[in-house]
Amino acid sequence: MIFRDRAEAGRRLAEKLRSYAKRPDVLVLALPRGGVPVAYEVARALAAPLDVFLVRKLGFPGQEELAMGAIASGGARVLNTSLLRRLHVPPEAVEAVAAKELRELERREAAYRGSHAPPVVRGKTVILVDDGLATGASMHAAAAALRRQDPARIVVAVPVGAPSTCEDFGPIVDEVICAETPEPFTAVGQWYDDFSQTSDEEVRDLLERARTERPSTHPRERAARDLPDARDRKGATHF
Numbered sequence: 001m002i003f004r005d006r007a008e009a010g011r012r013l014a015e016k017l018r019s020y021a022k023r024p025d026v027l028v029l030a031l032p033r034g035g036v037p038v039a040y041e042v043a044r045a046l047a048a049p050l051d052v053f054l055v056r057k058l059g060f061p062g063q064e065e066l067a068m069g070a071i072a073s074g075g076a077r078v079l080n081t082s083l084l085r086r087l088h089v090p091p092e093a094v095e096a097v098a099a100k101e102l103r104e105l106e107r108r109e110a111a112y113r114g115s116h117a118p119p120v121v122r123g124k125t126v127i128l129v130d131d132g133l134a135t136g137a138s139m140h141a142a143a144a145a146l147r148r149q150d151p152a153r154i155v156v157a158v159p160v161g162a163p164s165t166c167e168d169f170g171p172i173v174d175e176v177i178c179a180e181t182p183e184p185f186t187a188v189g190q191w192y193d194d195f196s197q198t199s200d201e202e203v204r205d206l207l208e209r210a211r212t213e214r215p216s217t218h219p220r221e222r223a224a225r226d227l228p229d230a231r232d233r234k235g236a237t238h239f
Contacts, residue, residue: 001160001180005194006034006131009159009179010041013129016177017157020127021046025152027119029053031130031142032112033198038159039129040206046127050210051119052112052203053128055141056101061093067137068094071101072145073109073118112203116211121146125153131195132188133161133178136168143173160191 003009020026026048030039036052043050053073060066060083068089069079077098084094109118126146130139133156143154154173158166162185166178182191189195 001182001191003159003192005192006037006198007041009131009192010038010129011045013038013157013159013177013179014042014045016179017042017046017127017155020048020125020155023048023125025123025125026127027051027121027124028127028129029119029121029146031055031128031138032108033200033203035130036203036206037198038131039127040210042127042129042157043210044213048127049119050207052109052207053142053146054105054108055138055145056105057137057141058094058097058101060087060089061097068097070138070141070145071098071105072142073105074145074149075102076145076148078141078144111200112207114204122150124151125155126151127155127157128173129157131159132191133158133165133169134185134188136161136165139169140172143169160188161185 003012026046028039028043028046028048028050030036030050030052032052032054039050055070055072057067058069058071060068067080068083069077071077079094128139128142128146133139139156143156146154153175155175155177156169156173157177158179160180160182161178163181163183166176166181169176180191
């Protein structure tokens, strides 16, 4: 299965999420930037609000490619405590890196969201969407950070993912939906005809379109009513 682009992938993914249509507790959060076009189509089909959930890696000082943790929207942190102990990283070094990455995260959030407040996730069923799962590192950090904000349920949803990575998320979140799990799997982009980079402008445009399309008179609400209400998934991993 090869998707034409992220929009088509999002529409196909939405078919796997029918049980979440028309539910007032559902919130769709995209991992920018590539996850936003996918999540836009999902939110549109489910008649659900759309926003972004940003994650920034906390790189080890001097070896930035080595992650000692991550910081996410809302300031939630996930730290690799065993690595920090093993490498004797002082707390002040962690704080310095975290402060730097938090500033960048907040800058990006302001660029994407403008004057709009971040969504409240407490008590919500949150569908975390990206354009695919390879190693799953960013999604793992996002799910862990999101859990600290006390949502009722976390669903990880992607159009395509490495089979082993999709399986790994089973114990971490409440539900995993990988629409396609092809093998062999080397990279997310190989399953798209058009995998061009999503720009910041596209992210802002899609978020604004999602906000303006929210009234129930919009055709997407009617599209959501056409989706079967098959609420048969609970705590499962779906491939």
